[in-house]
Amino acid sequence: MIHFDSVTKEYPRRGAALRDVDFRVRKGEFVFLTGHSGSGKSTTLRLLHFADRPTRGEIRVAGFSSSRTTERDIWKVRRRVGIVFQDFRLLPGRTAQENVAFALEVTGTPRDTITPRAQRLLSQVGLGAKAGAMVNELSGGEQQRVAIARALANQPEVLLADEPTGNLDERATRGIVDIFRELNALGMAVVMATHDLDLVRSDSRTRVLELDQGELVYDSAAADDDDAPGRTGTMPQPGAERGSVGAAASMEGEESEELLDHEGAAD
Amino acid sequence: MYALREAVAAFRRAPVLTGLAAGMVGLALFVLGLFGLVTHNLQTTLDAVEERVEVVAYLREGTTDGEVDAALDELRALPEVRTVIYVTKTQALENARAELPEFEEVFSDLDVNPLPASLEIELEEGFRNEETVTVVSEHAAAYPFVEDVAYGREWVDKLFSLRRIAGVAAGVLGAAFAVVAALIIGTALRIAIFARREEIHVMRLVGAKDGFIRRPFVIEGAMAGALGALVAVVLTWATWRAVSTLILEIDWIPVGWIGVGLAIGVVFGMLASSLAVRRHLREVT
Ligand SMILES: Nc1ncnc2c1ncn2[C@@H]1O[C@H](COP(=O)(O)OP(=O)(O)O)[C@@H](O)[C@H]1O
Ligand SMILES: [Mg+2]
Numbered sequence: 001m002i003h004f005d006s007v008t009k010e011y012p013r014r015g016a017a018l019r020d021v022d023f024r025v026r027k028g029e030f031v032f033l034t035g036h037s038g039s040g041k042s043t044t045l046r047l048l049h050f051a052d053r054p055t056r057g058e059i060r061v062a063g064f065s066s067s068r069t070t071e072r073d074i075w076k077v078r079r080r081v082g083i084v085f086q087d088f089r090l091l092p093g094r095t096a097q098e099n100v101a102f103a104l105e106v107t108g109t110p111r112d113t114i115t116p117r118a119q120r121l122l123s124q125v126g127l128g129a130k131a132g133a134m135v136n137e138l139s140g141g142e143q144q145r146v147a148i149a150r151a152l153a154n155q156p157e158v159l160l161a162d163e164p165t166g167n168l169d170e171r172a173t174r175g176i177v178d179i180f181r182e183l184n185a186l187g188m189a190v191v192m193a194t195h196d197l198d199l200v201r202s203d204s205r206t207r208v209l210e211l212d213q214g215e216l217v218y219d220s221a222a223a224d225d226d227d228a229p230g231r232t233g234t235m236p237q238p239g240a241e242r243g244s245v246g247a248a249a250s251m252e253g254e255e256s257e258e259l260l261d262h263e264g265a266a267d
Numbered sequence: 268m269y270a271l272r273e274a275v276a277a278f279r280r281a282p283v284l285t286g287l288a289a290g291m292v293g294l295a296l297f298v299l300g301l302f303g304l305v306t307h308n309l310q311t312t313l314d315a316v317e318e319r320v321e322v323v324a325y326l327r328e329g330t331t332d333g334e335v336d337a338a339l340d341e342l343r344a345l346p347e348v349r350t351v352i353y354v355t356k357t358q359a360l361e362n363a364r365a366e367l368p369e370f371e372e373v374f375s376d377l378d379v380n381p382l383p384a385s386l387e388i389e390l391e392e393g394f395r396n397e398e399t400v401t402v403v404s405e406h407a408a409a410y411p412f413v414e415d416v417a418y419g420r421e422w423v424d425k426l427f428s429l430r431r432i433a434g435v436a437a438g439v440l441g442a443a444f445a446v447v448a449a450l451i452i453g454t455a456l457r458i459a460i461f462a463r464r465e466e467i468h469v470m471r472l473v474g475a476k477d478g479f480i481r482r483p484f485v486i487e488g489a490m491a492g493a494l495g496a497l498v499a500v501v502l503t504w505a506t507w508r509a510v511s512t513l514i515l516e517i518d519w520i521p522v523g524w525i526g527v528g529l530a531i532g533v534v535f536g537m538l539a540s541s542l543a544v545r546r547h548l549r550e551v552t
Contacts, residue, residue, distance in 0.1 A: 151472075
């Protein structure tokens with residue numbers, strides 16, 4: 001589903017935002033991507049959404065390769081990979097329904113099916129009753145739900161979320177994460193960047209990837225598997241050392257030894 | 268559908284700038300329209316003059332019938348020549364009397380006929396141009412018994428050069444207006460794109476195709492071009508009316524040319540906007 005093979009991302013005149021990062025995410029997996037501010041979480045998600053290209057290394061998402069997908073074809077990636085952000089990025093002055101319908105309309109959905117589909121997507125995120133409300137009048141949690149409904153418009157295989165609960169209170173945060181879990185249960189891979197350690201610790205079954213200054217310093221899946229000579233295995237418990245998530249999240253993982261390649265031949 | 272609706276909305280959002288862009292396209296095409304008027308009317312005049320383009324070879328005194336016959340045969344055999352008429356001295360005098368009745372007395376008072384015999388060489392249609400006239404004149408002048416060769420070339424030359432000057436002037440002026448029009452269209456679209464940057468961002472996020480994102484702007488450009496072309500037609504028509512009533516009666520340009528002008532306006536608007544949109548869309552993430 002997701003291959004991040006020796007990926008380095010450098011910005012001009014700014015060292016590397018990501019350094020030789022390697023990980024894979026399987027179909028239907030749920031991953032928390034953590035790390036301090038500036039550690040490279042957003043960069044990782046941008047690369048996964050093909051908003052940027054790696055300087056070195058290869059990325060594959062939903063069957064699309066970073067080295068072979070042309071700019072012209074990026075729209076295909078975007079329909080297979082949904083994304084939401086901390087700031088929601090909804091269109092103001094429009095209703096929840098209109099925001100979701102917009103995504104359907106601009107991606108060529110037949111006109112007569114747009115309204116019922118938008119309604120169904122909003123119901124899926126628990127906002128069926130507020131479809132007609134202006135997004136500016138919704139609470140933060142509700143706005144993020146609209147954004148999720150919009151990201152689901154083209155039934156993506158992967159959902160990326162960049163600090164989606166960064167602006168939300170605890171209750172709203174739980175609501176959003178619950179929606180992610182439901183979607184994940186339906187088979188969607190979810191990669192959620194967050195520095196909310198309480199959240200990450202709250203569910204020890206969820207896989208955790210931790211970045212630090214552009215390097216992948218912890219992978220709960222690799223840490224579980226003592227036989228795997230993964231880079232993280234040799235690390236002196238970096239997460240725990242810095243009071244991070246490592247220890248808490250690694251206890252009960254159930255990642256298998258082999259990461260299967262589930263990619264379709266989409267390109 | 269979406270594209271058309273958005274293009275119309277954009278038009279309404281920035282009516283001044285879009286109007287300005289259309290106005291500039293209008294001015295550029297107006298210059299083209301004026302050139303069309305001039306060209307068309309010069310062409311009509313040229314056609315009339317061309318009808319009468321012929322080469323006249325005046326013969327020396329004492330040219331024999333045998334020499335004339337040989338020259339007639341040879342000249343008539345040229346592919347550019349339709350026919351050659353031999354005008355004798357007597358006929359020349361009669362023609363002169365008929366065409367210039369006010370000089371009747373002068374002609375009848377003469378005891379010697381001062382008019383030379385001549386060969387009037389008519390050219391085939393399509394050969395009534397500078398080059399052929401020169402070639403045929405030189406051919407005729409080469410006969411030893413030909414005294415002089417005359418033709419209406421000076422006239423033709425003048426009209427041709429007039430048309431060339433009009434063409435160059437229209438080209439320079441039209442190009443200048445077109446450049447300004449393109450710049451204004453670019454600015455109008457840049458503003459339209461900026462106004463819609465959030466939508467464009469969302470469209471990219473959810474996987475709208477680039478062509479889909481560009482389409483409303485290209486349609487907006489085409490609409491500005493079409494509007495400008497209409498303005499140009501109106502301006503050209505007003506000019507034609509004014510000239511025709513105040514100065515001299517001239518023809519209106521052929522309808523087909525107006526169609527071409529409209530097409531140029533639309534295509535120009537689309538091209539200018541495509542270029543601008545490609546450039547400015549890169550500024551929106
Ligand atoms: N567009 C960019 N241009 C230059 N540097 C960038 C850009 N985006 C991110 N960076 C740098 O890359 C590093 C990682 O940033 P980011 O991925 O946003 O971290 P995080 O999301 O974990 O806070 C930071 O040092 C940041 O300054
Ligand atoms: Mg970030």
